[in-house]
Amino acid sequence: MKSAVETLNPTRVRLTVEVPFEELKPSLDAAYKKINQQVTVPGFRKGKIPARVIDQRFGRGAVLEEAVNDALPKFYTDAVNEGDLNPLGQPEVDITELKDGEVLAFTAEVDIRPALEIPDYSGIEVTVDAVEVTDEDVDKAVEQLRDRFASTTPVERAAAEGDVVTIDLEAKVDGEILEDGVAQGVSYTIGSGELLDGIDEAVTGLEAGSSSTFTSELKGGSAQGKEAEVKVDVTAVAARELPELDDDFAQLASEFDTLEELRADSRKRLEQSKVYEQATQAQEKVLDALLELVEVPIPEKLLEDEVNTRKHNLEHHQLGQMGMDLDGYLKIQGKTAEEFDAELREQAEKGIRTQFVLDELVNKEKLSVGQEELTEHLMRRAQSSGMSPDQFAQAVVEGGQVPMLVGEVARGKALAVVVEAATVKDTNGEVVDLEDEEEDGTAETVEAASEEPAPESGDAAAEGQEASEKAAKTGETGETGA
Structure with a gap:
């Protein structure tokens, strides 16, 4: 086999390959054997049909096609190795000459990894943020831990920011209630932003047993992206109570004995x-x-x-x-x-x-x-x-x-x-x-x-997903298309 490499551009080459016919013999033998197993000729047992009979009945061209298809991957790989190439993806192969008993010639165009020159990189200088932890950073971390240990107490008053309300939701689009637009017994902290836009304003000021209606664009579900009329019924209001920041809290929330050690x-x-x-x-x-x-x-x-x-x-x-x-x-x-x-x-x-x-x-x-x-x-x-x-x-x-x-x-x-x-x-x-x-x-x-980058966890879509996951974990029913 002879091969030559022509560079078309820094990332693509054309291989020109010429194969003496005798190198096709193993593939020709395999082609006759394969055809033998697939066809039936009267007077011959299956698998015992002579090559000349196959040529007469089905044509030498069919045998050559089968043999070439079998042999091409090997010859292409040999040419790639001979040219010391790093191909990317599949080649575009074109058979340029096929003379029975004489020669097989083909070209193959393929993308390759470009040859790169890596210069001296020792002079690279970059500036990064300094490692600085302020008292405010520590305060915020402790407050987040404190928030996790908050308790709730039912109250008989209008709901306010920070309260936990239990609500039922019903979403309509064009006057029709959505099949996936009904949810009951959903627990929601006012001001958390974990549900629909506009819900904070809708429930603030409502007492248990009260309801209101607001309009919001649905973030998911069958009517995603559409404006919906959402009815919200408040069934319970509970105030969140945070534990005191003292040594008792440190012992409750961590393995430490004092708040100073926790901080x-x-x-x-x-x-x-x-x-x-x-x-x-x-x-x-x-x-x-x-x-x-x-x-x-x-x-x-x-x-x-x-x-x-x-x-x-x-x-x-x-x-x-x-x-x-x-x-x-x-x-x-x-x-x-x-x-x-x-x-x-x-x-x-x-x-x-x-x-x-x-x-x-x-x-x-x-x-x-x-x-x-x-x-x-x-x-x-x-x-x-x-x-x-x-x-x-x-x-x-x-x-x-x-x-x-x-x-x-x-x-x-x-x-x-x-x-x-x-x-x-x-x-x-x-x-x-x-x-x-x-x-x-x-x-x-x-x-x-x-x-590829994933959608950021801080965007509205991810927040809606997190709210759904929280509802599922706490056994709350249904989704509102939010």
Whole structure:
């Protein structure tokens, strides 16, 4: 076999391959054998039909077609290996010549990983937020803990902000009650923003046994995005009472004996969290600085496929689980379809550039992934997926995703090398030591840069989902399409 490589552009090549006919013999033999098992010829036992009879009855062309289809993948792979190429996706193959008994010739156009030059990255400098925990930060953390231990007491008065009301809801669109627009016995804290827009104003000032009607745009359900007339009946009002901030509360809410010890522990935890956030910020900024140093041509088809995959995952998995379609999501985000597509394309391009650059660094620095490193990464991925390590490992193996995980770890190690060589200072001008944080977080930073973003947990859609989950956990019935 002879092969030649023609570079069409930095990310695409054309292979020209010529195969002597004798190299097709194994595939020809296999073709005759396969046809033998599929056809019946009077006077011959199945599987014992001579080749000349098959040629006469079914045509030599059918045999050649079967043989070529069988042989092409091997010859293409041999040509790729001979050309030392890194193909991306499937090739476009064109048979240019097929002479029986003489020669098979074909061309194959395919996208390839571009050859990259990684410049000196030791001069990268980035600035990150300083790790500072204020008394106000500690106060807020303790207040959040205190809020979790609040108790409720039924009251016979009008509901006010902060009260917990038990309500029944009924939503109508165009005068018709929605099948999924009725909910009873829903517990709601006024001012929490966990249900429909306008509900706080509707229930404030109502006593048990009172009702009101308001208009709101539904965030989910069968009439998502439509204006609904919602009737709310208040069946009970309860005041929330917070425990006193004293040593007794510290003993109730933690393993500490005094409030001072609880506050000290809260400060320590906040500092640890901010250190982790600082390290993640440093990794992201160093990665961005590295990408700016390298010219990375991207195959257009690869980029289009990546954009389509991200869009499909968002529409059919992430948003689907939240009972929302793309139009509703864009409305909540305040984006046009064109703006969304442009952002998605930009994110997809960054993900591809990240992989190309860090993969090149893996090769340049001769980095490898040990079994222990792979296991640790698998454990972290399993935890974030909500699966047990055994379940996640089984899914990875059955899905043939082990190389993907190895690549994530390797790219994380490559980024760690760059972060270690970079100068990282905080906003106070102090040099930040990231040695303890690099190894744990770089794989996750790379993964985040390479994946499509999930809807943010702070947006209205996610808040509506969280409210539904809370209702389900407490045994409350129905959803209002909120």
